[in-house]
Amino acid sequence: MVEAPTAESIRAAIREGRHTGLTETVGQEWAQGGPLFVPREYAYDVLLYSVRNPAALPLLDVLDPGAWTTELAPGADVRTDVPLYEVWADGQKIAEVTDLRPLWRGDLVTFVMGTSHILAMGLKEAGVAETTVDNPRPAIYRTALPTRAAGRLSGPLCVTVKFARPDEVAIIQRVSATLPAGHGAPVHAGDPAAIGVEGDAPVFGYPLDVPEGTVPVFWACSYSLLAALRAAKIPWFACHAPGRMLVTDLPWHAYRNG
Amino acid sequence: MVEAPTAESIRAAIREGRHTGLTETVGQEWAQGGPLFVPREYAYDVLLYSVRNPAALPLLDVLDPGAWTTELAPGADVRTDVPLYEVWADGQKIAEVTDLRPLWRGDLVTFVMGTSHILAMGLKEAGVAETTVDNPRPAIYRTALPTRAAGRLSGPLCVTVKFARPDEVAIIQRVSATLPAGHGAPVHAGDPAAIGVEGDAPVFGYPLDVPEGTVPVFWACSYSLLAALRAAKIPWFACHAPGRMLVTDLPWHAYRNG
Numbered sequence: 001m002v003e004a005p006t007a008e009s010i011r012a013a014i015r016e017g018r019h020t021g022l023t024e025t026v027g028q029e030w031a032q033g034g035p036l037f038v039p040r041e042y043a044y045d046v047l048l049y050s051v052r053n054p055a056a057l058p059l060l061d062v063l064d065p066g067a068w069t070t071e072l073a074p075g076a077d078v079r080t081d082v083p084l085y086e087v088w089a090d091g092q093k094i095a096e097v098t099d100l101r102p103l104w105r106g107d108l109v110t111f112v113m114g115t116s117h118i119l120a121m122g123l124k125e126a127g128v129a130e131t132t133v134d135n136p137r138p139a140i141y142r143t144a145l146p147t148r149a150a151g152r153l154s155g156p157l158c159v160t161v162k163f164a165r166p167d168e169v170a171i172i173q174r175v176s177a178t179l180p181a182g183h184g185a186p187v188h189a190g191d192p193a194a195i196g197v198e199g200d201a202p203v204f205g206y207p208l209d210v211p212e213g214t215v216p217v218f219w220a221c222s223y224s225l226l227a228a229l230r231a232a233k234i235p236w237f238a239c240h241a242p243g244r245m246l247v248t249d250l251p252w253h254a255y256r257n258g
Numbered sequence: 259m260v261e262a263p264t265a266e267s268i269r270a271a272i273r274e275g276r277h278t279g280l281t282e283t284v285g286q287e288w289a290q291g292g293p294l295f296v297p298r299e300y301a302y303d304v305l306l307y308s309v310r311n312p313a314a315l316p317l318l319d320v321l322d323p324g325a326w327t328t329e330l331a332p333g334a335d336v337r338t339d340v341p342l343y344e345v346w347a348d349g350q351k352i353a354e355v356t357d358l359r360p361l362w363r364g365d366l367v368t369f370v371m372g373t374s375h376i377l378a379m380g381l382k383e384a385g386v387a388e389t390t391v392d393n394p395r396p397a398i399y400r401t402a403l404p405t406r407a408a409g410r411l412s413g414p415l416c417v418t419v420k421f422a423r424p425d426e427v428a429i430i431q432r433v434s435a436t437l438p439a440g441h442g443a444p445v446h447a448g449d450p451a452a453i454g455v456e457g458d459a460p461v462f463g464y465p466l467d468v469p470e471g472t473v474p475v476f477w478a479c480s481y482s483l484l485a486a487l488r489a490a491k492i493p494w495f496a497c498h499a500p501g502r503m504l505v506t507d508l509p510w511h512a513y514r515n516g
Contacts, residue, residue: 062310
């Protein structure tokens with residue numbers, strides 16, 4: 001008999017290099033968080049930017065400078081338990097690593113952001129995720145909407161998209177509004193041009209191709225912060241690679257609000 | 259014919275010294291926020307302490323260093339539009355002033371916290387506020403529950419209390435959970451000793467005297483932060499005096515979540 005994996009066993013597999021891919025394919029029932037690592041000097045700007053843009057940047061935890069343990073997963077080490085990390089310097093990606101420990105510094109502050117995995121699980125439970133809302137062409141687009149600036153951080157709001165049957169839009173809006181940790185209610189549903197999305201120029205992933213008979217629904221995305229950090233040419237920061245998240249010990253529905 | 263006051267006209271009356279008392283007696287329909295002013299050096303600790311203790315410290319706005327205008331009330335000046343401010347140095351109250359401008363510094367960061375006024379309005383609308391829940395003996399008590407520390411800030415959670423008819427407790431819990439900006443769901447309902455409340459030693463206001471046939475209901479209170487700032491002997495900070503808040507331009511129900 002095969003025992004069901006635990007969050008801890010999934011993190012161990014990641015830590016030991018036995019799972020290197022997307023985390024959404026494992027540990028679906030747990031909330032998955034996206035870690036970001038910035039020097040203390042920039043932590044106030046990141047924290048305030050998150051507070052001012054909560055839909056894009058739902059904070060699950062903020063660690064003390066130098067700390068690598070989180071209440072979200074008491075046995076975890078945020079420096080090793082994510083399948084892949086990106087390291088950025090002066091606006092350029094300089095490395096992809098599976099272990100942040102060799103690069104660790106005592107002044108690094110870890111932010112763990114909520115992710116759209118929580119949203120996807122809520123929509124699945126509501127019965128809409130197995131239809132068109134399961135976007136097989138993940139992508140992130142820049143909008144013409146500004147974020148609220150904080151210190152050195154500013155820039156446009158970036159969004160993700162899912163495609164809904166017209167009769168599903170209302171339930172998608174209602175369900176996602178109860179999941180602030182999963183980016184909450186959509187920013188927009190309908191014509192991409194209304195929020196300035198240029199679908200042929202994604203900042204990540206596929207060009208926008210709205211399936212016939214569906215409505216594109218857009219959510220604020222934490223990529224907004226990464227873009228702002230890059231634009232500000234912060235000397236050094238690290239983050240999880242796309243789709244490679246920290247599997248926490250908390251069930252995703254612990255973040256359901258209402 | 260007397261015109262109904264606007265939020266702006268109430269703030270003007272406060273600014274010009276024509277209203278000096280509690281703000282809950284005027285401008286009830288607007289969300290009222292509690293400003294706190296700390297030097298930039300302590301702003302990260304305060305911001306993180308708020309994020310880590312959101313029930314006690316619901317952030318409505320955080321201004322840039324030196325700024326005195328807020329999106330919550332575009333015409334307002336947070337230095338003059340509160341009836342009374344307290345100034346604290348090294349853990350001691352050194353002054354009460356009606357105008358912060360003579361003490362203003364370019365490095366001061368203003369935090370505007372949600373207040374129990376928003377909670378009171380929600381409960382009133384739900385039909386329970388006109389009964390025993392309207393506590394005529396306001397007070398703040400220390401609990402045995404810890405807050406989550408942040409940098410130099412730590413200490414016990416402080417709470418306010420209202421008294422509910424037993425059949426009202428469920429609706430009070432349900433309604434207040436939809437009002438995170440008003441401190442959200444109660445921390446506890448029932449025996450004060452269960453959360454370590456020593457009712458004869460309030461940190462503010464009246465000793466606890468639970469009316470016959472009622473259940474005491476406790477909410478996290480922003481006094482927790484003031485106590486932590488005083489305990490840390492922060493060299494200088496200022497805050498609104500109890501019950502003297504900033505009347506914003508937003509209706510209280512703009513903060514209803516669900």
